[in-house]
Amino acid sequence: MTLAELKEKLDQLSPVKVAFVARVVDSLSNPPVPDIQHRGTWITVSPEWMEYFSLSLSVHHSSTTEPMKEEAFETAFRNACIEAGWAINPRGSATQRFVDLEVRTGDGQLRRVSLKSTAAKRLSKTSAHISKLTEAAWVQDKRTAKGRRDGMRQLIREYQDAVDSIVMLRAFREEPRYQLLEIPASIFDSARDAPLEIYRPEAPVIPCMVGGSPAAEISIDRSDAKITIKKIQLSACVVHAEWVKHQEEQ
DSSP states (O other): OOOOHHHHHHHTOOOOHHHHHHHHHHHSOOOOOOSSSSSSSSTTTOOHHHHHHHHHHHHTTTSSOOOOOOHHHHHHHHHHHTTTEEEETTTOOOOOTTTEEEEOTTSEEEEEEEEEEOOTTOOOOSSEEEEEEEEGGGGOOSSSSSHHHHHHHHHHHHHHHHHHHEEEEEEEEETTTEEEEEEGGGGGGGGGGGGGGGOOOEEEEEEETTTTTEEEEEEEEEETTTEEEEEEEGGSSSSEEEEEGGGGOO
């Protein structure tokens, strides 16, 4: 749409609609500037992606003080990929289990990602938490340590076959700040070889090691039939960028 076409449409709007558009335009004129933590990642290498996502955050906060959450994050992420010229699977198309988005970036590499977001209170600056990596109804039927171990091994294998990484938007309420974090699915590698003894409790916690250091913990929650990932060390992940929200957007 040209500027002339846009002006023609604006001339047809009611005063209330003009006021609404003006608020959005004002937010677009002063978007949060990303602090790129790792330059040259598959996301930060694209200025179009970074600019579009920054504008999405700004527009989101032109109408609400609530943090951007999962559905809005997925929409903003997908649209930023489109603006960057990357090929993505159509919304609602059939994909593998666990995957939210398949994107082929400018270098031709296919990336299969799971998208998560969190706005929990008092987020840690050194570790992350995924309250539900996936549902796991099978845990209700596993009454033995061997059954739990075999079920978890199969889940990790299926998850890693389908997902390359988890991209998470973390909204810090106190600062306020957004952080775009990427957790590689390879973080679960060592958990596949966890000894049987770890699975003795009904709700076992399986350590994940990277380079000999603790990187995360997998928790089997029988009460909710889900898998939780705790104590994900940011040092084992990639922090692509951070955005500080402007005071007038809060």
